[in-house]
Amino acid sequence: HSLDSQIVIVGCGISGIGAALKLTKHGFRNVRILEATGRSGGRIKTGRMGNNIIEIGANWIHGPSEANPVFCLSRQYGLLDPESLTPENQNIDIGGHPPWVPNWFSSSGRKLTAEQMGPAVELFSELLEECSQFNDKGGEPYSSVGEFLRTEVRQRAADRWRGDSVSCQSLRMSLLSTLHKVECCVSGTHTLDALGLGGYGLYKTLSGLDCTFPRGYEGLIDNLMKELRPGMVSYHRPVRGVHWQKETRKGERSPVMVECEDGERISADHVILTVPLGYLKKHHGTLFSPPLPLHKLHSVQRMGFGTNNKIFVEFDNPWWDEDCEVIYLVWEEESDLADQVSDVERPWIKKLFGFTVLKPTTRYGHVLCGWIAGHESEFMETLPEQDVTRAITNLIRRFTGNPIITPRRVLRSQWFHDPWTCGSYTYAGTGSSLQDIQNLAEPLPLQGEQPLQVLFAGEATHPSFFSTVHGALLTGWREADRLISHYSAPGTFQPTKS
Template sequence: MESSCPAVAIIGSGISGLAAAQQLYRQGIRNLRILEATGRTGGRIWSQEYGKGLVEIGAHWIHGPSTKNPVFQLSSQYDLLDPGSMSEENQLVEFDSPLIFSVTYSSSGKKINCETVSDVGKMYSSWLHKSKAFTHGGCGPHNSVGSFLKQEISGSYHDWDREQVDLKMSLLNAFLKTECCISGTHSMDDVALGPFGEYTTLPGLDCTFPRGYESLVNQIKLSLPNDIVLLNKPVRTVNWKGSFQGQDSRIYPVKLECENGETFLADHVIVTVPLGFLKECADRFVCPTLPYNKLEAIQNMGFGTNNKIFLEFEKPFWEPECYVIQLVWEGESPLVKSQINLQQDWIKKLSCLFVLQPPAQIGHVLCGFIAGNESEFMETLSKEEIHSTMTNLLRRFTGNPNLPPPINILCTHWHSKPYTHGSYSYVAVGSSGRDIDILAQPLPEKGDPSKPLQVLFAGEATHRNFYSTTHGALLSGWREAERLINHYSGLRSVGNWSKL
């Protein structure tokens, strides 16, 4: 690193780390290194060849593609989206309702009336909307979204047509499973009710990248010199509050030790690792150890697993106008907690399958989502076991025992990734938005006489309103870059530093 300007190291080359580097580089801070633990950039953005085209192993959609979404704005500037996604009509859509399913199958192999599905969906959506009204009080710290929804169901089902009760309960249970995938949790009983409304949903109909989500990552990387990103450099320890002498005779407060023994000195480090990694390693990853309030915030917050199962078929068994298939297990109810045998029942957590578009470019591919303990258990199974289970599942639900099996299958394994340990964050019961703010605060803390801004934190889990999203991750990277830029602008203005 050059000695003529502050040395900034960034841990992780996901979108938050790359975004921070891009902003710093543009503002003249060129003494940069991004240390990436794996052999690829992008983090939880990962596009991979499959079928006839690309599928998203990680982030799938731009959620809320409109003027307030920086990922959408950046993607538009780079010309990465199709015209339909960028249309004004698409940007104005207010999407505050459950998924609209093209077809709903029951476990007895029958199609469920779409009007019934729509009625239950509207009822569920109204309760979910009510659950977001506790931001300013009205519930305790241990109340959950799941318990609130069950309370609403308990107070309503007595008015239903008796012949419809069992079916509607099964449908509601399926909606809750889908909600687990959206929130990245095992159960909505784990999601805190009070902070739930702090999550901000942006307008716009969710869209995808024709050339893969990684096309955005690649565009950001093009604005940086090739030697800034160092792959296969997992950092073992972040040493701070130190006095480490560099080869340039300068004294640096931060030293990063990699697992292979390499060391890097810096004035500042921006830590962008996933919350799942911090949950596993925070107590030994940073030395001196993180303050108690930050360690507590890390443990309080939720970080779950949401995996995908991709299925390619030689020919589609669904109609051309079908976009989302819902699967409903008869006999299930959100008001009855059943004993789960993961070996036998893991597949019951999968509640819907998306038809990937457009088939002319990608082939006939379905993408199923599965969250929680069942998702993590799936990672222990062989490809052959999952293929067999999915074939039997689809034959059962479509009522066609001769349905041809998939010709290709691909499953994600986010829980098993050693530097990720899951998919994305949520505000867990016993936690609050304040924990997100605590995690985002740099070290040393205010009032500490040590050199400021030695360790900064970015990533989706550090954004109070957009956690779990790529736009939250992007904004957090910009936020920490701006923090450093403002710091050095202030020093330059009083004549303490003039080499930027």
Template structure:
């Protein structure tokens, strides 16, 4: 291949690293990454504040593959049984469920609601192939179906139990806001919900932290390939000046880098906010509209450590059900006053011998964005009051807390991608389409697009991001492999 092509990768998250690794391996020696922050990894972050699990750890998952190769996983995750388990994106965790009146609820009593909700999620993902969906969004679909089915199936149960089950549905909707990275399930498109695909395998974590993956992948890159603390201000493409290079990457400090190809890996949240200044000439309209239609919401973690557990030994997830929420709601009426009601509960960090008694709280949406603006002490106070209320134990006091602030991260502007209302597979195709688009006569593949938001079915995940980095590297590799021999400089 033409190893002399100048390739600039914008962003040193896992997709940028994956692209660089594959290009370097193929013999390209004029590759560099420019990264806005002082570190690599992007949304994979130390301190467990970013990506958490390998979703679907099995053969087809590149992250699982790499993690196994680098020896980063516990033996349990490597077993064939673990890989074969098909959980459809929702691991069968052992729950503890508490209610706002300070009671620990009997999980069996709530099964009818939990099962109905799981069924409806499955049904939500079937529309894409059929078309003609009855509602524009997943929230409305689920609410209307629960109403219908509850009227038939729960007609003989008492009002209190029925109301509690509906409150459980509210809690499950909030869980889905976190899973999908959406403010509300009313903002997730029903027709496109099924675009997201899962892989087999029971979700697992990295005992030494997710950043081990980035570190290992980066170890094959030549020293100095990444320039840190170098935000890119504008990608000038279709350069008309006859100086040879079709693209110029202009940095915040005025530095200009000439390139044959630029792979843009910035998050969708950043693109939404800065597309008009990041590209010159501006993006074609169909691409811009897809950036706008796709959703990019906020999901944050609140890590809370305790001296001793107040949950069962086998418990893996804790749900907090508000008894006044039988209207199946996933948004609070007054964000400043009630933001904490959006926190659906906690996952338990396991094993305890490794982490101590640590819970990871999950909060999505505008409530989460507001939480980011509060002093840590205030967040700690709200979480403490919440736990005391739901357990009925006024003495529980966390040892310390730590939270993520993804919405106010200037280089991310949120957490991850979900299909918004009116989205279709075409939007993800538009996201990954290189510039200039085919009809143009100018030099091809000037600007390429990778990153989580450009994967057709694994958006919002690390494995999706890795695959997009490799995809764009391969696009360039095959471009040069098939170019005329006069352009070739064999290494």
């Protein structure tokens, strides 16, 4: 009977959990999840710093509104603050960039004003908005977001700021360099030169002002896990091989064989693979036999997967304004948007764009979350904790002009060296297009006696919500639906557009 099919899901992140739930609710009896680590949630990971809850991985529900399944589930489980549930909050359309109240500090220890900085912020958001339109318009005047920004910034800044003082113009150029680093964090890339200009507009935002989980993102995972049959997940069970068949003999059962790190071999009719794109990039050569078809492999290579890390810093007293939500650090001598990592002497800490402020203060005390992307972020992961603390302390002393200020505690994430993630999340690399994401999502083999042996879910496979939790969840549901229609109405499966 079709409901007796053996289904193995690799990975117990939100996409794997979503797939398992949908399949078991439909009635499939033999679904199991193999997870490499000792926990569920993957890149949804809530930790502690002292008495505070902190998010090591995913931070916000991006676009919390009716169209967002993560919002709807979290509301159903009672995990959100009342403000995030209001219709007003759901209707705010921020286009991916929340209107946070900023403070700007410069490397000479000065606080900068909105009057000085405002025009640079406006120019940068205007250019990003233009970037997101190339996908619909078609055509890429430049190959990367970085190249487009560099060229346009030079022209427009010279035109617009002609009447302003040289020092003011130069500070604005320095802020543009900081905003470049912000975007590297948002997209999880080393440099905007690696972001495809056409691909940039593939990412779609939903309405709703981004919100957090007062008791931690992992509450969502805990609630979902309670709905799964106990024992369905095997922890500490990394998969090292997926053996599929290009051609099967008629009537042959369980055509896929999953090989675990401990040597165990599990036969299955279908495998849903939810491992991160970073893991696939690194291990596809040994993971698949036969190897991935070339078009699929090329898409794995063209799509980008970079690193974005957080460094949490706790203070006894705030050095930012009471209403401040984000702190930008402006290095005065920096003035271009080029990839500056070629200078090996350049300290890694310069890539940290600044901090977001954990709110409300009544809950968190005075805790900042620093953000750092790219190779410098990957290097930071290799340093002993006290080196990171020292670099952060010196940085804050310099930008505040206060030589004795000392953080109470520092804690950082290390996503690049996480062997089961190998980075943070997906971006559309230069030369990539929607076709690449569709190739990533394409099952193996699509046709033949035994189709749908290996199915692909995970955030990287969502056409417009890659890099997010809601994107990941939707792909888990999509692959479960693919199997459900395979048995109930073969040949009719159409993934929904969103």
